[in-house]
Amino acid sequence: MTKAIKPWSALFALCLGFFMVMLDMTIVNTAVPSMVRELGTELTAVIWVTSVYLLAYAVPILPAGRLGDRLGPKRVFVAGLVVFTGASLWCGLSGGVETLIAARAVQGLGAALMTPQTTAFITHLFPPDERGPALGAWGSVAGVAMITGPVLGGVLVDRFGWEWIFFANVPIGLIALALTAIHVPDWRPGNSHRFDLLGILLFGAGLFGVVFGIQSGWTYGWECAGAGVLLLGCFVLWQRVNRREPLLPLRIFRDRGFSLGAATAVLVGFAMTGTLLVLAVYLQSVLGLSPTGAGLLTAPLALMSGAVAPFAGRLSDRANPKYPLMFGLFSLCGGLCVLSLVTIPASSPPALIPGLLLCGLGVGFIFSPMGNVTLNSVERSLVGSASGIFNTARQIGGVLGGAAAGLVLQARTSASIADRANEAAAGLPPEFRQRFVSGLAADVPALPPEIAGQARELASQVTHAALTDAVKVAFSLPVGTLILGLLCAAALRRSRVEPRPIGRNGSPDRMTAAP
Structure with a gap:
């Protein structure tokens, strides 16, 4: 049953x-x-x-x-x-x-x-x-x-x-x-699919290159992102020429x-x-x-x-x-x-x-x-x-x-921290402004107590x-x-609701996969 x-x-x-x-x-x-x-x-x-x-x-x-x-x-x-x-x-x-x-x-x-x-x-x-x-x-x-x-x-x-x-x-x-x-x-849909190993490798390597390039390009340069885009282009090209099962x-x-x-x-x-x-x-x-x-x-x-x-x-x-x-x-x-x-x-x-x-x-x-x-x-x-x-x-x-x-x-x-630091430094005595802009509060211990407290507050605001x-x-x-x-x-158009074909047991066969 x-x-x-x-x-x-x-x-x-x-x-x-x-x-x-x-x-x-x-x-x-x-x-x-x-x-x-x-x-x-x-x-x-x-x-x-x-x-x-x-x-x-x-x-x-x-x-x-x-x-x-x-x-x-x-x-x-x-x-x-x-x-x-x-x-x-x-x-x-x-x-x-x-x-x-x-x-x-x-x-x-x-x-x-x-x-x-x-x-x-x-x-x-x-x-x-x-x-x-x-x-x-x-x-x-x-x-x-x-x-x-x-x-x-x-x-x-x-x-x-x-x-x-x-x-x-x-x-x-x-x-x-x-x-x-x-x-x-x-x-079990019963489809016997091939696996496109070359496609998987190109897609994975290309996507990794793009993400690594975007995320770490600031430190390591942007060449990796360019290589990733190239690999993704090769992936699309391979999908076009692969006649088996891309x-x-x-x-x-x-x-x-x-x-x-x-x-x-x-x-x-x-x-x-x-x-x-x-x-x-x-x-x-x-x-x-x-x-x-x-x-x-x-x-x-x-x-x-x-x-x-x-x-x-x-x-x-x-x-x-x-x-x-x-x-x-x-x-x-x-x-x-x-x-x-x-x-x-x-x-x-x-x-x-x-x-x-x-x-x-x-x-x-x-x-x-x-x-x-x-x-x-x-x-x-x-x-x-x-x-x-x-x-x-x-x-x-x-x-x-x-x-x-x-x-x-x-x-x-x-970019913004430099501009904000220059604006905030205007509230300090002239002799301490450049030191504040260069390192924010890094040099605070060397400042007089009344200036150090003000510099710390300004650094937090910056x-x-x-x-x-x-x-x-x-x-x-x-x-x-x-x-x-x-x-x-x-730009979407409404998809047509597909008919419900009848399965072997008389119930709707909701997913009939092609061989």
């Missing part, structure tokens, strides 16, 4: 694992100062703790989608969940930054194995005209997890230490494993809806990651909030996003999904503009709440309509590849967004003002990308 499948129970199990994946993209941001201090390393090294996870996540997603088509999404999802949970334990036990970076790379690999299986299962478990609520729940998980990362991370870091942002994944992962074994069907089937981009949806996913990933990084720097380094305080201040964003995402999913079934998507992009862009306007060194934290609420409204309206309009556009035989490309697009945007935001913060702070200038400029990056996203969404 065949066991009855409960789609929503299966989706809950899948979303629990997906929640951990998305949570770990942002939860590390609040732990960065603690890691620098307790691991005895530099900020640049700790930034790689986030970057290597995003890279290891983005690169294998495409072949992971193929692997799910070949071996079965449940088996690949469970394997990824085991790898992710074990790597989380390894992260928490790491005694040095090098070990932590290695463990995060393995964790990213586990995340890559899981993610495309969740979207593929939605197309299998739910018919096209019922996918809106399911994608709404999935989108809610993605949005809420990314936003609650700073909140949960702040509490765990303050109460237990940075290690617990990783240890917390272990019990959740074990519960997700049990629920997946019980509720998720062992569906990693990236370019014919999938002939569909207008999928191409524009994937482009929007890149831009949204760029904006989200860049925004959260910039916001974390401003709240902790300028306003002086604790990790918990900074995380709790972003809670309205998470709550608003989680509240509206299911509604956005239902709305995307009844109306053209591009309109809820456009509304979400516009709201997120508007929220960032509001945040930029109130970003000053002495800003009151409650003044940020209206902008954060508007951002949360936007996030809630973005994910499910974007997934709906993108994945419903492709033919059934390409759903596995489409889900992998869609998720890869968002993660590539996230990797580039974090690297670009870090570069702008570093460059603008360095640092906060320079960081605020950098944050304002960095906010322009996600705003610009969201405007481009609005243009892409405006």
Whole structure:
């Protein structure tokens, strides 16, 4: 007797694992100062703790989608969940930054194995005209997890230490494993895919080169970014000439809806990651909030996003999904503009709440309509590849967004601090001005007590003002990308709802893959 499948129970199990994946993209941001201090390393090294996870996540997603088509999404999802949970334990036990970076790379690999299986299962478990609520729940998980990362991370870091942002994944992962074994069907599309090893190597090396070049070009030069772009160009060329089964089937981009949806996913990933990084720097380094305080201040964003995402999913079934998507992009862009306007060194934290609420409204309206309009556009035989490309697009945007935001913060702070120091030095006696500008407060002990105190205060003001200038400029990056996203969404056309063919048992065959 065949066991009855409960789609929503299966989706809950899948979303629990997906929640951990998305949570770990942002939860590390609040732990960065603690890691620098307790691991005895530099900020640049700790930034790689986030970057290597995003890279290891983005690169294998495409072949992971193929692997799910070949071996079965449940088996690949469970394997990824085991790898992710074990790597989380390894992260928490790491005694040095090098070990932590290695463990995060393995964790990213586990995340890559899981993610495309969740979207593929939605197309299998739910018919096209019922996918809106399911994608709404999935989108809610993605949005809420990314936003609650700073909140949960702040509490765990303050109460237990940075290690617990990783240890917390272990019990959740074990519960997700049990629920997946019980509720998720062992569906096998039956496709025997080839694996484009050369394509994987070109894509991975090219993306690493671009990200390393952007993130570390200030120190090591920009040649690596140029080499990465060249390798990515070779990757695209190889995909065109590979007649067997390329990693990236370019014919999938002939569909207008999928191409524009994937482009929007890149831009949204760029904006989200860049925004959260910039916001974390401003709240902790300028306003002086604790990790918990900074995380709790972003809670309205998470709550608003989680509240509206299911509604956005239902709305995307009844109306053209591009309109809820456009509304979400516009709201997120508007929220960032509001945040930029109130970003000053002495800003009151409650003044940020209206902008954060508007951002949360936007996030809630973005994910499910974007997934709906993108994945419903492709033919059934390409759903596995489409889900992998869609998720890869968002993660590539996230990797580039974090690297670009870090570069702008570093460059603008360095440029602004000199100007601000010259302005502040006017308040000191002439003989001490150049010394202050050259090293800020470094020479304070050699100054008379009354001048030293004033110099320390001025140095603090200069640092906060320079960081605020950098944050304002960095906010322009996600705003610009969201405007481009609005243009892409405006050009979308409503995808046709595909018919539901009848399977062998008389029920809708929701996912029939071509051989």
